[in-house]
Amino acid sequence: MIQIKPVGDCGVLVELGDSISEEVNSKVMELNRRIHGLSVEGILETVPAFCSVLICYDPLKTDYGAVSKVLSLLSESLEGKTGLRGKLVEIPVCYGGSFGPDLSFVAEHGKITEEEVIRIHSSRDYRIYMLGFLPGFPYLGGMDERIFTPRLNSPRTRIPAGSVGIGGEQTGIYSMDSPGGWQLIGRTPYRLFKPEQVGKPLYEAGDSIRFVPISQEEYKEIKRNQEMG
Amino acid sequence: MGFEILRPGALSTVQDKGRRGFLSQGIQESGACDKYSMKLANLLAGNLEEPETAAVIEFTLKGGEIRFTSEEIIALTGGDMTPCINEKPVPMFSPLLVRKGDILTMGLAVSGLRTYMAVYGGIEVPSVMGSRSTNLKCRMGGLEGRALLEGDYLESGKDLRQFKKMIKKLKGNEKLAAVDEDEPWLRHSSTPYRFYGNDRMVLLRAVMGPQENAFTELGLNTLIRNPFRLSTDCDRMACKLEGEPIELKNGADIISDGIVEGSVQISSDRLPMVLMSDHQTTGGYAKIATVISTDIPALAQLKPGEWVAFQYVTPGEAVAICRKEEEKLRIFKERLKNIIYR
Structure with missing residues (x-):
């Protein structure tokens, strides 16, 4: 069930399903790739999300009729292959301690040890369904239910960039300093949002992320190297 | 210098x-x-x-x-x-x-x-x-x-x-x-207005959707048949409006999707919020309509307490309005070129 809808005079939304699933999201990424592969006159950019792609166009160069016609052709016979596609990006994470003040709570809540939380969290690859909320903030799917943990009752006013957290059934990384209500279990030394560096971002929607546990020493080492460029 | x-x-x-x-x-x-x-x-x-x-x-x-x-x-x-x-x-x-x-x-x-x-x-x-x-x-x-x-x-x-x-x-x-x-x-900018009592009321033209199916017939009509006023909660990210609540079929939550400048989002309080140029890029609230690009400037010039109303237009009409507005500036540029900067 594909739906193509107008978004004002500058956008078109293509809905490819109404659930969060790997299959639908794979179709989203496939359509997104097709659009970018074709470089259609007047199309400015796209926003792939869980089950839709938003296409922004320049109304001085094209219009809804022309863009929606192209999109309906491109949306034909999308396969929606499951299994991880895109690239796999490893994110080093120093778990616990001052970087992960809520690690013990997550362990307690799941009635497991902190070591098990780390092992479970870092033992699978997470699909990036969408980027949003903050620049470079990945919405990740597929977390193990043993570490599902409700959000904090009152959000923190400032969470440092790089913090890795769990919010309900989701896990993610705060790409910049921000308020937020997720349970923090660790921090990556990687700088995920670098406005001064134009070019390929570390990851995009459709890629996958693997968290790799590191020690405090390794954290400091990587951090130093990052800062030196 | x-x-x-x-x-x-x-x-x-x-x-x-x-x-x-x-x-x-x-x-x-x-x-x-x-x-x-x-x-x-x-x-x-x-x-x-x-x-x-x-x-x-x-x-x-x-x-x-x-x-x-x-x-x-x-x-x-x-x-x-x-x-x-x-x-x-x-x-x-x-x-x-x-x-x-x-x-x-x-x-x-x-x-x-x-x-x-x-x-x-x-x-x-x-x-x-x-x-x-x-x-x-x-x-x-x-x-x-x-x-x-x-x-x-x-x-x-x-x-x-x-x-x-x-x-x-x-x-x-x-x-x-x-x-x-x-x-x-x-x-x-060429945005029409009416009067509401003695107050000016800016008429924002908007294309229905993309989540029009989340709203009842009554809800879709409430947006265009009632005046709304800007709340004090307005900034470069969004203009939150006050007025008649908009009826939804179920909840306001949707699976998050992309947002544009002009998106009219209805959150759990059932009141419209128009996203402005510093808007978040994705969001999980149903969007009843999208204000056309030509009418965003008029909204950006309103203070809290001032009135707006909505009117639905088709995407085709919206694109035509946008091109006409651009033509206005193009003609002015020619005028400057011809009379001053020859």
Whole structure:
């Protein structure tokens, strides 16, 4: 069930399903790739999300009729292959301690040890369904239910960039300093949002992320190297 | 050579048409809230070929005080903050020649909300990811990714030889280049308005959807049959409206999808919120409609307590309106070229 809808005079939304699933999201990424592969006159950019792609166009160069016609052709016979596609990006994470003040709570809540939380969290690859909320903030799917943990009752006013957290059934990384209500279990030394560096971002929607546990020493080492460029 | 900020005003930022191409990475466009006034200011200041990319200053609610450290051509458009140079009132919608040492002072906006100051050559701040716009949320672009502060110094990117030629042609002819009071249609964007009692009510044209199916027939009609007023919760990210709640079939939550400037989102309080240029890139509330690009400038000029109404248009009509608006500025640019900068 594909739906193509107008978004004002500058956008078109293509809905490819109404659930969060790997299959639908794979179709989203496939359509997104097709659009970018074709470089259609007047199309400015796209926003792939869980089950839709938003296409922004320049109304001085094209219009809804022309863009929606192209999109309906491109949306034909999308396969929606499951299994991880895109690239796999490893994110080093120093778990616990001052970087992960809520690690013990997550362990307690799941009635497991902190070591098990780390092992479970870092033992699978997470699909990036969408980027949003903050620049470079990945919405990740597929977390193990043993570490599902409700959000904090009152959000923190400032969470440092790089913090890795769990919010309900989701896990993610705060790409910049921000308020937020997720349970923090660790921090990556990687700088995920670098406005001064134009070019390929570390990851995009459709890629996958693997968290790799590191020690405090390794954290400091990587951090130093990052800062030196 | 440029100017110094003596007093920054309430919220003053460097803006251009915005940063495109990064929504998929979670980076919003930013850019001037009232892009019509930004483009008009640039044309008036002589930036004929860069009306969208030459950076301007956007003042909000209350202007500031600026001292020029060199000769410049400037122009002021948008809301009226009763501008004075060296304590003498100066016209808006006109090129102004300022000399070294001149002080521009602006007060509270007596009409509108946002005033734009363009400078010949554009404001010279580094271009970050293709734009000079300040993105306050990501703390990037503009001047160090922040609002202007007392003591800041900004430069214009003018080419001195070209500038001398421009000055020669403009001097004494400023009135000829100005948009006069008898051309109100050219001074502001072409958004219609009605009266609600004695108050002006801006008519925002919007394309229904993309989540029109989340609303009842009654809800879809409530949006266009009732007036709404701007709440105090309005900024560069969004304008939250007050009025008749909009009926939804089930909840307001949807699976998050992409958002554009103009998206009319209905959250759990069932009241509309129109997303502005610093909007988040994705969101999980149902969007009943999208305000057309031509009418965003008019909304960006409203203060809390002022009225709006909505009217549905088709995407085809919306594109035609947008092209007509662009034509208006193109004709004005030709006029400047023919009568001043021959």
